[in-house]
Amino acid sequence: MTRILNIGMNHLSAPVELRECLATDADNAHKALSYMRSLDCIRESMFLSTCNRVETVVTTDSIDKARASIIGMMSRLGDLAEHHFSSCLYTFVDLDAVRHVFCVASSLDSMVVGEPQILGQIKVAYAQATREKTSGVILNRLMHRAFHVAKRVKTETEICEAAVSISYAAVELAKKIFHELKGKKVLLIGAGEMAELAARHLIRQGVSSMVVANRTFERAVELAEVFRARPISMAEIFAELLEVDIVVTSTASPEYIIPYELVRGLLRKRRNRPLFFIDIAVPRDVQPEVNNLDNVYVYDIDDLKGVIQFNMAQRQQEALKAKRIVEEEVVKYEKWLKTLAVVPTIVSLQQKAESIIEMEIRKSSSALGDLSPSQVEAIRTLTRSIAEKVLNDPILFLKNRAERPTLDNYLDVTRKLFNLDKDMDREE
Amino acid sequence: MNFLWFNLALFFELLATAGFIVFIVRQNKRLFRYSYWILVTGFVFHTIFLAHGYYAMGTAPVLDLKSALSFFSWSIIFVYLIFQIKFRLMVLGSFVAPFASFLMILSSTMPWTEGPVKPIFKNLWLTLHVGTIFIGNGLFAIAFLAAIMYLLQEHQIKRKRLGSFYSRLPSLATLDGINSYSLMYGFPFLTIGMITGSIYAQYALGTYWQWDPKEVWSLITWLFYAALLHERLAVGWRGRRAAIMSIICFCVLIFTFVGVSLWLGGYHSFSSLGAREKL
Numbered sequence: 001m002t003r004i005l006n007i008g009m010n011h012l013s014a015p016v017e018l019r020e021c022l023a024t025d026a027d028n029a030h031k032a033l034s035y036m037r038s039l040d041c042i043r044e045s046m047f048l049s050t051c052n053r054v055e056t057v058v059t060t061d062s063i064d065k066a067r068a069s070i071i072g073m074m075s076r077l078g079d080l081a082e083h084h085f086s087s088c089l090y091t092f093v094d095l096d097a098v099r100h101v102f103c104v105a106s107s108l109d110s111m112v113v114g115e116p117q118i119l120g121q122i123k124v125a126y127a128q129a130t131r132e133k134t135s136g137v138i139l140n141r142l143m144h145r146a147f148h149v150a151k152r153v154k155t156e157t158e159i160c161e162a163a164v165s166i167s168y169a170a171v172e173l174a175k176k177i178f179h180e181l182k183g184k185k186v187l188l189i190g191a192g193e194m195a196e197l198a199a200r201h202l203i204r205q206g207v208s209s210m211v212v213a214n215r216t217f218e219r220a221v222e223l224a225e226v227f228r229a230r231p232i233s234m235a236e237i238f239a240e241l242l243e244v245d246i247v248v249t250s251t252a253s254p255e256y257i258i259p260y261e262l263v264r265g266l267l268r269k270r271r272n273r274p275l276f277f278i279d280i281a282v283p284r285d286v287q288p289e290v291n292n293l294d295n296v297y298v299y300d301i302d303d304l305k306g307v308i309q310f311n312m313a314q315r316q317q318e319a320l321k322a323k324r325i326v327e328e329e330v331v332k333y334e335k336w337l338k339t340l341a342v343v344p345t346i347v348s349l350q351q352k353a354e355s356i357i358e359m360e361i362r363k364s365s366s367a368l369g370d371l372s373p374s375q376v377e378a379i380r381t382l383t384r385s386i387a388e389k390v391l392n393d394p395i396l397f398l399k400n401r402a403e404r405p406t407l408d409n410y411l412d413v414t415r416k417l418f419n420l421d422k423d424m425d426r427e428e
Numbered sequence: 429m430n431f432l433w434f435n436l437a438l439f440f441e442l443l444a445t446a447g448f449i450v451f452i453v454r455q456n457k458r459l460f461r462y463s464y465w466i467l468v469t470g471f472v473f474h475t476i477f478l479a480h481g482y483y484a485m486g487t488a489p490v491l492d493l494k495s496a497l498s499f500f501s502w503s504i505i506f507v508y509l510i511f512q513i514k515f516r517l518m519v520l521g522s523f524v525a526p527f528a529s530f531l532m533i534l535s536s537t538m539p540w541t542e543g544p545v546k547p548i549f550k551n552l553w554l555t556l557h558v559g560t561i562f563i564g565n566g567l568f569a570i571a572f573l574a575a576i577m578y579l580l581q582e583h584q585i586k587r588k589r590l591g592s593f594y595s596r597l598p599s600l601a602t603l604d605g606i607n608s609y610s611l612m613y614g615f616p617f618l619t620i621g622m623i624t625g626s627i628y629a630q631y632a633l634g635t636y637w638q639w640d641p642k643e644v645w646s647l648i649t650w651l652f653y654a655a656l657l658h659e660r661l662a663v664g665w666r667g668r669r670a671a672i673m674s675i676i677c678f679c680v681l682i683f684t685f686v687g688v689s690l691w692l693g694g695y696h697s698f699s700s701l702g703a704r705e706k707l
Contacts, residue, residue, distance in 0.1 A: 176585060179599035271664030274600065291586065295667040303588045310590040 002043060002340075004138065005063055006097035007070050007089055008055035011111045014088035021078035022054045028077050029125065032056070033132045035073050041065040044136040046143070048104075048125040050118070052111050057101060059138045063093060098142060098333050102326045105146035106153035108319065112308075114159040119150045141336060149329045156325060157318040167198040169307040170278045170299065171205055174246055177276050177297060181205040187244040188212045189237060190251030191223045194280045198248050199227055211244065213237050215251065241266055241275075248278045249285035258286040264293055280304070339402040345411050346395050348420045353387040430484070431540070433477035434498070438532050440470030441505070445525040452522035452596055460518045467525055471509065474502045486550040488558045493689065493698045494538035499558070500685070501531035503566035507610070511570060515606060517598055523573040553628035557621055564617030565681065568653070571610035572678035575671035578603040582668055604666055607674055615657050622646055633695070642696035645684040652677045 009019065022028065029047045036045035036058060045058040054074070060066035071089070075082045092100045103109045107118050126143045129135040135143070153159065171181070178184055184207045188199055191214045199210065210229035214220035217233055224231035232240060241247070241263075251257060258277065266275075277298040279286040284300050291298040299307070361383065371379070394414060401410050415421050447463030478499065481489030489495045508524040511517070581597040584590050597603070625646075626636040637643060656673045659665040665673070689698050 173585070176581070176594070176599050177601065179601040179605075268664075272666045274667065294669060297585060299588070306588060307590060310594070 002059050002061060002138065003063060004057070004094050004097045004142070005060055005066050005070075006055065006057045006092040006100050007067060008048075008053060009085070009088045009090065010053040010055075010109060013090055014085065018078075018080070018085050018088055019051065019054060021080055022074065023049050023051055025077070029128055030132070032073060032077060033129060033134045036070070037132070037134050039066075039069055041069065044139045045134045046125060046129040046139055048122060050121045053104070053109075055101075055104065057097065057139065057142070059136070067091060095330055095334055099326060099330050101142060101146050102149045102329055106150040106322060106326065107159070108153070108322055108326070113319070116154075119147070122146065138337070138340070142333065145329055145333050149326060152325050152329075153322045157321045159318045159322055166194060166280065166301065166304050166308070167201040169304045169311060170198055170248075171201045172311065173297075173299060173304075173307060174202070174276055174278075175205075177274055178245060181207050181246075183208045184245040185243055186210045187237070187240050187247045188223070188227075188229070189234075189247065189249040189257060189285065190214060190253075190281060191219050192250040192280070195248050195250035196223070196226075198278060198280065202246065202248075203227060207246070211240050213240070215253075238262065242269055245274065246276045246278065247286075248280065250279075250281045251285055252281070253285060254283060256285060256287040258290060260287045260289045260293075263290045263296060267293060267295070278304070335403055338407070339399060341407060342398045342402050342411065345398060345414055345420065349391055349395065349414070349418060352418060352420060353391055357383045357387060430477065430480055433473055433480055434536070437470050437474035437477055437498075438529075438536055440466055440473060441501075441525065441529045441532055444470055444521075445529040448522040448525040452519060455596065457518075460521070463525070464512070464521065467505065467521065468509065471502070471505050474498070474505070478502060482555075485545045487545060488555045490558050490562075491545070491549060491698070492538075492541055493686070494535050494540070496685075496698070497531050497535035497538075499562055500565060500569075501528045501535065503562040504528045504531070504569045505566075507563065507566035507570050511606070511610075515602075517602065517606070519577075519596060519598060520570075520573070520606070523577060524570065527569065527573060548632050551628060551631065553624055553631055557625040557628050559621075560617045560624060561621030564614045564621055565685070567610040567614030567617060568674075568678055568681055571607050571614060571674050574603050574606040574610065575674045575678075578607060578671040579668065579675075582671075600667065604670070607671060608660060608666070611653070611657055611660065611674065615653055618650060618653060622650060638695075640696050641692035641694040642684065642688050643694075645680075645688045645692075649677070649681045649684045652680050 011019070025031075028049055032047040033045060036042045036047070036056075041060050041062050043059045043061070045056065048055040048057075056070050056074075058066055058070065071082055071086060074080070074085070074089075078085070090100075100109070105119055105122050107114050107116065110118050122143070126135065129139065174181055174184075181202060182205075186199065186202050186207050186209070188195055188210060191212065203210070210224075210227050211232055212220045212224045212227070212229045213232050213234050213236065214223065215234060217231065220231040220233075223229070237257075241258075247258070249257060263275070272295050274295045274297070277286045277290065277296070279298060279300040282301060286298050286300070288298065288300070290296055357380075361379065368379075398407075398410060398414060401407050404410075444463045444467035447459060447466055451459040451463055478489055481495065485491075488499070490499045504524060505528050508520065508528075511520065577597055578600060580593050581600055581603060584594045585600070629638070630636045656665075656670065656677055659673070660670055688694070689696070
């Protein structure tokens with residue numbers, strides 16, 4: 001019986017030095033696929049290698065043989081001794097392998113859970129497997145289901161949204177400070193892509209006005225037009241700091257743009273209204289000590305990444321939901337796999353009918369005499385449809401019993417009733 | 429009868445406290461609704477208990493520490509229920525209910541006193557004095573709890589170590605708002621309470637003010653709260669500093685309420701109050 005085998009390593013099971021060895025050569029996937037295709041014990045195969053994981057998914061009749069040859073292959077690809085990395089590998093068989101593939105595709109197994117790149121990487125790996133004709137019925141179905149699971153997880157849970165965006169984290173924080181962002185004023189210093197993203201998020205939350213400052217005033221004007229904001233020069237920042245509630249900084253300046261003393265001087269004039277600095281510049285624009293001032297909060301890019309981690313932990317509920325989706329799909333796939341078990345019997349039934357038809361037509365050809373091509377065709381159609389009608393009910397019966405534990409008995413009876421195995425013996 | 433109402437109130441308030449604590453852990457809205465209505469039930473029994481006491485004694489039932497604590501607990505829940513209607517801040521209950529229940533438990537450990545009440549206490553000014561003071565105390569208690577919640581939340585945001593409280597507690601602006609709102613309303617109640625108190629003193633003792641320890645400490649409490657309110661309104665204090673200050677103020681208030689009565693004596697202390705004539 002054909003089984004699914006998944007061997008691999010990820011960011012949890014193996015250190016980066018090890019993963020690097022297997023991920024360096026871009027041609028590795030091709031080498032791996034052609035090697036696995038050449039093996040007798042492996043029927044279908046697929047190879048995925050990213051900076052965070054290496055995965056091989058194969059179908060095989062002999063798990064042990066396949067596993068040994070895959071580990072051997074990895075050792076040659078990465079130029080590593082087997083004992084160096086074999087403890088870092090995980091092995092999943094059958095449904096566990098299916099589950100793992102689904103989890104990987106829907107980014108539940110990623111280092112940053114919910115990050116979207118992995119799905120693209122799997123699609124590329126699968127495309128290569130189909131191009132090199134190493135994937136077959138089982139893997140094709142498996143991968144298509146995996147893409148489907150990833151899509152469901154993305155649309156039905158919030159895992160992806162929270163995980164990827166820095167600006168989402170920043171907005172969440174701002175809400176914990178200001179309660180709501182309606183009517184709040186935002187100052188944008190510097191005009192990077194990330195700052196733009198944050199600005200867009202803030203506007204969607206209803207901030208009332210936005211001021212944009214940039215080293216080159218033209219760029220400030222440009223950006224201000226996009227957000228219907230007011231452009232100012234860098235020299236005017238300090239006056240604006242008295243008015244605004246949220247400051248997003250992202251300049252390339254090597255020194256602090258917002259020093260501690262400056263902010264301290266502002267507090268009283270601001271009547272201690274809270275001030276939130278979102279510093280997404282590297283190196284930082286806001287002196288870190290500013291965070292020590294009362295009612296002033298400074299979050300730099302690392303802090304925000306910490307918040308993202310926290311948000312993700314908070315998404316446990318979402319992760320549970322995603323796991324449930326994966327389980328549902330594993331069950332569905334299992335059902336489909338089981339129908340595969342009846343396929344060989346059905347195929348041999350059909351082959352037997354086909355061979356009987358051929359034989360009988362040959363026998364009767366002398367009695368039938370000369371026939372026009374259309375008459376020959378008519379006889380073929382007639383005999384074939386009789387055979388199909390006769391076999392239709394047994395085939396349906398088998399398909400319906402595919403999930404039953406007694407399936408093997410039914411298959412056995414069918415093979416005996418129709419004498420399928422004897423035929424095969426004779427052929428051989 | 430009295431006994432029954434008190435115990436019913438205590439039972440439901442404890443049950444509500446348990447519910448509110450499970451609510452803050454599990455974050456289940458249905459749990460909040462149950463706890464809220466259990467608390468309302470407890471509050472109703474508590475009100476019946478107080479009304480019964482008022483009817484039986486002919487004056488506000490606050491003449492010994494036991495009933496004063498229970499009345500304090502009642503006024504905190506009363507203020508909370510009003511705040512809940514106005515602010516709809518579910519998590520506040522998880523802080524208020526334990527605090528109110530704590531006072532009730534303290535109250536329940538003290539012995540019941542029986543006997544007729546001195547006629548001098550059967551006076552409307554006394555009821556007014558006690559009523560306004562305790563509503564003020566209830567508001568200050570909410571300000572105190574909001575300040576604690578503020579400091580918890582602010583600590584997490586400042587230190588950038590977001591823990592389990594981060595998502596459970598409301599925003600800093602909300603907590604600061606509640607703190608400021610309860611101060612703003614608590615202060616007039618405290619002021620009116622002190623004025624009606626001195627009017628009652630004039631009526632009962634023949635003098636408005638006699639530098640009794642309780643009176644002095646009430647004045648100190650009043651000055652503390654006045655200072656905090658001034659800093660908030662005139663200077664623009666807010667956030668952390670205001671929260672710490674309102675916690676200090678509340679400690680002074682509690683000392684005035686319990687400490688002075690127990691340790692410093694004076695005519696206002698519960699023991700020398702001699703509310704009931706010994707038989």
